[in-house]
Amino acid sequence: MLYQNIMKSIRNHYQVSDESINQLFKHFTTHHFPAKHLIIRAGVIDRNVYFIEKGLTRSYCLVDGDEHTTWFSKEGDITFGLLCLYHNTAGFEFVETVEPTLAYSIPINILNKLYDTNIEIANWSRVIHQECLLTLQCVRIDNLTMTAKERYNVLLKRFPDICQRVNLGYIASFLGISISTLSRIRAEK
Amino acid sequence: MLYQNIMKSIRNHYQVSDESINQLFKHFTTHHFPAKHLIIRAGVIDRNVYFIEKGLTRSYCLVDGDEHTTWFSKEGDITFGLLCLYHNTAGFEFVETVEPTLAYSIPINILNKLYDTNIEIANWSRVIHQECLLTLQCVRIDNLTMTAKERYNVLLKRFPDICQRVNLGYIASFLGISISTLSRIRAEK
DNA sequence: CACATTTTTTGACCTATATCAAAAAGTGCC
DNA sequence: GGCACTTTTTGATATAGGTCAAAAAATGTG
Numbered sequence: 001m002l003y004q005n006i007m008k009s010i011r012n013h014y015q016v017s018d019e020s021i022n023q024l025f026k027h028f029t030t031h032h033f034p035a036k037h038l039i040i041r042a043g044v045i046d047r048n049v050y051f052i053e054k055g056l057t058r059s060y061c062l063v064d065g066d067e068h069t070t071w072f073s074k075e076g077d078i079t080f081g082l083l084c085l086y087h088n089t090a091g092f093e094f095v096e097t098v099e100p101t102l103a104y105s106i107p108i109n110i111l112n113k114l115y116d117t118n119i120e121i122a123n124w125s126r127v128i129h130q131e132c133l134l135t136l137q138c139v140r141i142d143n144l145t146m147t148a149k150e151r152y153n154v155l156l157k158r159f160p161d162i163c164q165r166v167n168l169g170y171i172a173s174f175l176g177i178s179i180s181t182l183s184r185i186r187a188e189k
Numbered sequence: 190m191l192y193q194n195i196m197k198s199i200r201n202h203y204q205v206s207d208e209s210i211n212q213l214f215k216h217f218t219t220h221h222f223p224a225k226h227l228i229i230r231a232g233v234i235d236r237n238v239y240f241i242e243k244g245l246t247r248s249y250c251l252v253d254g255d256e257h258t259t260w261f262s263k264e265g266d267i268t269f270g271l272l273c274l275y276h277n278t279a280g281f282e283f284v285e286t287v288e289p290t291l292a293y294s295i296p297i298n299i300l301n302k303l304y305d306t307n308i309e310i311a312n313w314s315r316v317i318h319q320e321c322l323l324t325l326q327c328v329r330i331d332n333l334t335m336t337a338k339e340r341y342n343v344l345l346k347r348f349p350d351i352c353q354r355v356n357l358g359y360i361a362s363f364l365g366i367s368i369s370t371l372s373r374i375r376a377e378k
Numbered sequence: 379c380a381c382a383t384t385t386t387t388t389g390a391c392c393t394a395t396a397t398c399a400a401a402a403a404g405t406g407c408c
Numbered sequence: 409g410g411c412a413c414t415t416t417t418t419g420a421t422a423t424a425g426g427t428c429a430a431a432a433a434a435t436g437t438g
Binding site: 382385387 | 409410412413414415416417418419422423424426427429430431433434435436437438
Binding site: 140 | 322328334
């Protein structure tokens with residue numbers, strides 16, 4: 001069935017009825033993105049949420065020519081530019097596919113209407129955001145309290161699948177360490 | 190009026206009717222905490238959300254004897270232990286008052302029932318979590334991309350009021366730099 | 379399959395920030 | 409108003425991890 005991973009993931013976060021889920025699905029636009037395709041660009045407003053059915057994306061921002069990976073999204077996850085979506089402002093993040101990706105987009109103004117009228121969808125989104133906040137806070141604490149090596153090992157445990165699907169550079173920039181250091185860490189271990 | 194700051198803050202995030210707000214308020218328990226009072230302890234389950242009407246709290250975690258400040262909450266904000274609340278699990282965070290604090294608590298199981306039945310409250314919580322996520326992501330990016338000095342200056346701009354209300358040690362540990370380094374940064378500037 | 383491109387490894391050297399320790403300044407309290 | 413305690417400053421030294429550069433390995437493509 002279409003939307004299988006997305007559906008499972010939504011229900012994993014909150015009990016959403018078939019009817020409500022269909023309200024969401026019926027506004028979906030299908031996208032087949034090749035690998036390395038830029039879905040969202042910093043500074044360009046894109047008012048869509050992307051639901052990933054298959055594949056993997058990476059969010060990053062560009063500072064002084066260096067890419068800093070801020071997030072990975074895989075099947076069942078959603079991705080979008082935080083500022084674009086929340087404040088309708090040009091954002092700071094790029095989102096690109098790491099692998100060929102099947103995704104469905106929905107315009108935020110439609111989603112916002114659903115939030116206002118459909119309590120299940122509002123709560124699904126609330127819970128998703130709770131979980132992201134928790135994860136991000138943990139990632140941040142790891143950064144504050146651990147050495148590069150420890151952080152790498154924690155990441156391997158926390159996101160083993162993602163570590164296997166992206167290259168060393170992306171992992172390094174997500175952890176906030178240099179490529180050479182990460183390579184050395186891996187070698188010694 | 191009681192709850193003034195809390196009310197303003199809720200409405201700042203989402204249009205919540207008087208009726209819905211009262212559903213929340215009627216379950217409030219009042220707390221007058223002195224300064225340096227530990228509201229929440231790591232490892233101890235506390236299934237309440239605290240709404241701060243007046244005062245300031247600090248969330249931190251303890252790693253190898255060192256405190257790492259993870260968040261500040263002031264009037265209008267809420268505070269709680271992330272893991273306790275979301276997963277009903279012993280958490281990793283302490284929350285203590287920095288100043289004498291007037292707060293109101295509501296049990297999470299009541300709040301959860303409100304989420305399930307009151308769409309305005311569900312959406313208020315969704316929006317709060319969106320905003321926290323955005324702020325936290327920005328803080329994290331600052332950590333990945335800036336020097337200690339730059340981070341301090343950004344913090345001064347982003348949270349000028351909080352910087353004036355907490356001591357240097359708390360700011361340093363929030364920024365992830367040592368007290369001596371922060372003192373030197375301040376001196377040279 | 380060979381060439382171009384990307385990714386990873388390795389080496390040499392450097393610097394921002396940590397750590398440790400002690401002095402100085404600030405704060406609260408009987 | 410002086411004593412205890414906390415917070416901040418300052419100094420000396422150490423180090424984790426950065427930077428730059430080049431080689432090696434892997435990957436993709438006509």
